[in-house]
Amino acid sequence: MEIPYTVEVRPDTGLSNGKLGVWLFLSSEVMLFAALFSSYILLRVGSTEWPHGYEELNVPMAFFNTIVLISSSVTMVMAWASLKMNEFAKFKLYLGATIVLALVFLVVKYFEYEHHLVAGEGPSHSTFLAIYFTMTGLHGLHILGGIIVNTYLWGPGNKMWKTEPERFTNRIEIAGLYWHFVDLVWIFLFPMLYLL
């Protein structure tokens, strides 16, 4: 059966089904992270002492990762804009850059985690590190999910460009919405965990 309203908009919603679907999914994602932000606030206001993030964590590494993730959001939106301008080669370049930047983020995160774990500072070490590992771990899983989807769209999934270019462009837009959301979460996680 054909999936309806992949390109043309549904008259009652004014949206393609995929776009509405991803926004509803992102709403549920907001609530997922909100539950953890809420837990963080509760743990923090309820504790007698709370360390400064910059004393416990590596700020330069996280600063570098923030730059990397914001850059990947720009390359993602440029990948979509390239398809809109009918420039497929540029699309491949920009989406490829997005994937590479996402991998760089994970590698840096790996070194951060390794540093803590080698020093015996796992999640059970302190409440601060417990919430740090939980939140950045969940965020990291989202990065991994984005890499998998984007790599599919960059590689085998791009065949759709030849047969249904508009539908493929919509797919990139939707994957982009998810990716920008992951960037947005990090924009809040970075100061909250590392700088305050």
Add this chain to the structure above:
Amino acid sequence: MSSGHADDIRKHVKTYLMVFGALMVLTVVTVAISYLHLEVHEAIMIALAVATVKGSLVALYFMHLNHERKLIYYSLALTAVFFAFLMIIPLATNLDKIVQK
């Protein structure tokens, strides 16, 4: 695809690059402020304000929320209400502190 449409996108691209610049500057500002070692309350307010501006730029321009269909705004407004609840509940636990006289 009409050339007029492609021109529109080119204008968007300029906006994206400007937003990129703004996000970079604000990231540096966030880190710079943290080196001032302000009072915790001040630091939290400033850091959250800067993060909110950055988040809004991403949502408005990269996620195209500056021109989107009403249905998406409605669903996000509902999400925002529940989000606010989750943020207020833990803060409210701090309102009934028992003060020893």
